[in-house]
Each structure stands twice: as C-alpha cells, then as structure tokens.
Amino acid sequence: MTRVFAGTVLACCVWASALAADLAGLEHAAADAADGGRITVLEGALREALDQAPETLAPSDYFSASEVLGKLVSRARELGVDARIFEHLMATAERLQDRCRGKVRALEGATGENEAALESLYRSDIWYDINHAQSAFGYWRAWAMLGLAEARPDDRERVKWLNRAEIGFKAASVRILYPGIVQGSWLGLGYIAQERGDLAGAEQRFRRLVEALADRPENPVRKLAEAELTLFAVRRGEIRELTQISQEPLSPSFAAVTAEEAFALLERRRRENIGAMAAGQRLRKLIADGFLTDALLGRILSYRDEIVGEDLGVLSRLIDAEFAYAYRQYKTTVIKYRQFREQGGEQLPIDVTPFHYHYIVALVSTDLPREASAEIALLKRQPHLHPSVAAALPKLNWLVTEAVYAQHPTEANRQHLEQVANAFVGTAPRDADAATAHLGLARLSKDPAVAARHLRAARADPxxxxxxxxxxxxxxxxxxxxxxxxxxxxxxxxxxKEILKALDDLPGKQRREPWFRALSLQMRTVLGRDLPKVLAELDALLAEATNDTRARPVLLWTKLRGLAATGDRAGLLGMADALAARGDDTEGERQFYQFLLELERGKKFDLVAGLAEHFYPALAGQGQDQRQVSLLRIRALTALGRLDEGFALARGMTQEFPDSGDGWQTYAEIAERSNRAVEADRAWARIAAATPAGSPRWRDAMLHRLALSAADTDLCPLVNKLATYRHLLNAGQARALVQKEGVCSS
Incomplete structure (x- = not known):
C-alpha cells in the first residue's frame, strides 16, 4: 500500500512481509496445541520469528504475532497448564511488546525530520495497527498473569499475580480505539473478581459487559460473559427474555399529527394505565423518519415513566438512563447511557449535554469519580453546552474532583482539587454549596493564612x-x-488551648459524645488543669466507654499521663496489674507500652523498671511483646546501675527465648558491662555462630570476643577469621584488629 502526503511518499509504510505466512501457520497451530509442551515449542518459534531488526518486519507482522500470542495464552488457560508455562508466556509478551516499541521508534525515525511525513504516519492505518499490536501484547500479558494466578491456587504469590493482572486489564481497558481489547479486559476483570471469591462483583462485571454488548449478539466476549452469567443463573434458576419491535415512512405534515396522537396516547396511559405500545410505534416512526428534535425529545421525556420500556431504538437507552437517574438508580444510569453512546446515540440530532451531565453525576454517585473526571474533560470539549450545563459544570467538577481526591489523596490530586474548588467559588460565590467548598479549601490548604481566610468565608453558612x-x-x-x-x-x-477552644464551638450534642469528652480531658491533662477532678471524670468515662474503640485509647493515654503528673505511682502500678489480670486488652497494652517508652525517653528509669515488671504478665503468650518489655526493663536497670538484676533478667530471657537475637545481644552486653567476661564471651560466640559470617552483627560479635579474650588465650583463630573481612571494618575496628594481629605474630 502506498500513501502520498503533500507530495512526499512515506516509504516506511510500504512492506512485503515474508513472515505473514509463517505467523498464520503459528496462529493455526496455537489454537490446536495439544499440551503445554506444544505451547512452549510454538512460543519459542514466535519469539524467534520476531527476533529480527525492526526494519525487516512489517507492522502487520507485529499484529499477527499478537494474535498468535493470544491463541497461545487462551489455549494454555483452556488446557490448565502449569505455572511455569504461564511465566514463559508473560516473559514473551513483555519481550514482544519491547520489540513492538522498537518498531514504533523505527517508524518515527524513518520520517527523518519531515514534520509532514511524521503527521501522515500518525494518521495512517499503519500507525493504528502497530499501536494496536503494542496494546495487544500488554493485554495478553495480563491474561497470562491471570493464568499464572489460576495455576497457583494455594500459592502466596497468587494474590500478587491477581493484582498485577488487574493492573494490566485496567490499563488495557482504556484503549478505546481497540474495542476488542477493552471488552476482553472487562471480561478479565470479572474473572479476577471470581478468583478472589467476590462472586457478586464478578457477576456484576459480567452483567455489565453483556448489557454493554446488547446490540452485538455474536460478539465472542459477550458470549463468554453470558456463559459465566448462565452459571450464576443455573444456581439461582433465573431467566431473562428480551423482545423487539419494528416499523415504516412519514410526510412532514402527517408527522405533526402522528406526534400528537402519540402524546395523546401517553396521556391516556398516565391517566388510565393503558398500554404504551401504540404510542411507542408512532414515536419510533417519527424518529426513524428523521423528525427527532430537542423539542420532541423534551416532550417524550415529559412522559418518561409512561414510555420507558418501549422500543424507540437507540433513544430507548437514553430514556432508560433518564428514568433510572430520576429514581437515583445510578448504576443503571451508567450502564444505559454507555449503551446509548456505544450505539451512536450521541450522534443523534439532539443536544445530549444535559444527559451527559446526568451520566457524570451517576458515575460519581456509583463511586467512579475518575471515570467521571474523564467525562467532565470530554464534556468541556463540546463546542456547545446547554446553558444549564455550562452554569452547573464548575460545581460538578468540584464535586467529582473532591471524590477523586477522597479515593486517591495524592499531592497532585490535592493541588488539582484546590484549583477546581477555587474556580467554583470564583464563578459561583453565592451558590448554596460555596461555603462548603471554602471549608474544603481550608482543610486542603497548607498555608495557615489561606486556611483561615477560607474558614472565615465558610462561616457565611451558619x-x-x-x-x-x-x-x-x-x-x-x-x-x-x-x-x-x-x-x-x-x-x-x-x-x-486551641483544641479546647474549638471543642467549645462544637454543638452541645456533639461535645457530649465520648470521643470529644475524652479529647477535652486529654487537653486539660496536658495543661495540668485540676488533675484530680480530671482523673475522676476520666474514670467515670472509661467505665461508660468500655467498648468505644475511638474514645478508649485517648482515655488510656490521658489516665497514664495524669497519674504520672500527680506522682501516683500506686495508680500506675494498679493499671499495670489490671492489664495483667485482664489479659486480653490489646489497646490497653499498646498504650501502656508506648507510655513506658515515653518514660524511658524522659530518663525516668526507676519508674520504668517497676512498671515494666508489673506489666510483663499482661503479655503472657505474646513472646515478641514480652521480649520487648524485658529489653526495656533491662535497659532501665542498666541505666540505674542495678547490673546484677539486669544480668539475671537477661539470663532468664535467653532461657525463655533461646532464639531471640536481641535477647542474646542484651545478655552479652550486660554481662560484659558487669565484668562477667566468660558469660559475655560465650554469648558473643553464640551470636557469631548464628549470624552469617562477615555481616555487621558477626563482625561486632567477633570484635567483642577479641576484646574480652584473656592474655593467655589463643586469639589467632578469631583474628584470622575477622581479617578476611578487613575491608568492611571502620577505622577504629581496623586498629583493634591490627593490634590483635600483632599479639598473634609476636
């Protein structure tokens, strides 16, 4: 094929492919592959076929290769081959996609710096085909990932591959130029939901896919989705039947009569509940003969509830969408409007922008804000907006962008939301929701002055x-x-102080909620205001909010600090003993441990040592947590100079938790510090034996052993081992090694 653009022949667009026949043969063989071994052979042949310089291959070769890959992946899933084959197919898909990218670069490079030629390339069928192939390789890679997950039903990797397949399908589902890839991606997402055990979600995806392809009964993707729905229906005994009607021509004069007859019949249906078939036949005739206008559509929609369900061709999808929208059935609105669009409804001679607006509202109302955001961008590009839509669009844009940010609170989305919200309050300062937008801007702003300004504006709404x-x-x-x-x-x-002031501004009913009362007590404790009274109120609220998972952590935090501030050591010990007696208070244990760490940072070691001893029994059966509390107590005893107690505790810890690396490290350190050289050396030796040679911890243990060795001890074996890792030692460690080497050589 040769194309001429502005007098220039785009030579890169003319190929005679020698591979076409080979790839066609591979595609046929792939569809009939008998087993995994045959799939592997064909996959190798496919890779070899495209393992050539980009300029030697035609764009059609890449697309044909993607078809072969698709047949291989599909056949592999049909046969249920093992995971290894899917791993190879994934790698092949990635490799071929890279090759395809290389071809894209070669096509662009072949135009030189000729902008006209480059523009022609981008508009050509060749460009469409090569990009189609590139998308297809990614699409089939996602199917291979799904196959890999299916092949590993009990593998920990399964979740990872399901997640990656989902990402791949979602990426492919936006390739709207390639409907087959989009539809297949929707199908793949349904299978992923099934694999995750989300049967309701899977059914919903399959149903949406079937409804989206309602006008394409022979579509293979639809047939697959219908097969899945059939399985669901068999389990529940559900059946769905569809019917269709048709009609014939009109003169302009008779069209007006026909329209009046139709609306008279609809009025009778409204009053007398007669059937709407006759009205539907007349309206369908008007539409078929080209008499559809905004005015006619307006009259039809004024009888929306009476005409819904009648066959008016593609317009029926719009009426279905508007009917669902009126009754806040937003999921149905989304499905029906998409059908309306897919069937060419937006090309009808009517202003669809109000209905497009409703579609966006439905998207955001069904928790699809990103899709809604994309539709807003599309709506903004329309050359003519209905005046009502133009006026309402800034507010809708704000609502959608806010929903996007709520789902994905990234910095980029925050900045975009600030921009959109400012645009809304700028264009509609007297809108009923402008104050709410100002409040949102106050929450978003990183500038305290800007936040304060928006809060002042928000106060316009009491x-x-x-x-x-x-x-x-x-x-x-x-x-x-x-x-x-x-x-x-x-x-x-x-x-x-500022928090207490803000609490005073809350409605009384809200202030009386346990969490806000707990917060008030917390701030009063921080300020040291009438602590005995605060502690009394706190105990009463703790008894009241026993199961309040939001208020109780604040109350526990506050009580611990309040008791510490009043010097009530007995009260703190009582809390520790109560936790030990209860034995199942996860939040209480977490708060108490954090409090101990805070005391340690404040160097209140005597209090830490006593509280940790009483707290330890609360963690029975929680080995990791018990070890941490023991380590905390040992550190406190060491800081207090109570080395014998600390050593005894550390020794007991190594006996109770013989595999604890931290336990042995602490035991070695406190033994060394308390001049128990033999015990320290044994501990360091155990640490070194349990640690990979040459690792930082191993080197540290070896240096400690060298430092502890008696004068009559043969250091040379230790020195020789450590010398192997001389290049990893710091300056001080290297000097210590050199000193010991001198002892060995003397």
Missing part, C-alpha cells in the same frame, strides 16, 4: 459552624501529634 469547629479541631490535633512526636511540651500546651 449550618457549617460545627464542621468549621471540627476542621479547626482536626488541624489542632495534627499539630498536637507532631509536637508530641518531637517532645515539644511548650507547643503541646499552646495547641491544647
């Missing part, structure tokens, strides 16, 4: 007072948590 206070509250809590993480007590107290 109904938002509680939400504004809540926003200020959450901003304050975030600041408080950051200050607490830094140990900045001055900032903690400053923010605590």
């Amino acid at each position: 109904a938002l007072r509680g939400d504004i206070a809540l926003t200020e509250l959450h901003r304050g809590i975030s600041l408080f948590n950051r200050a607490a993480a830094r140990g900045d007590t001055v900032q903690e107290e400053t923010v605590a």
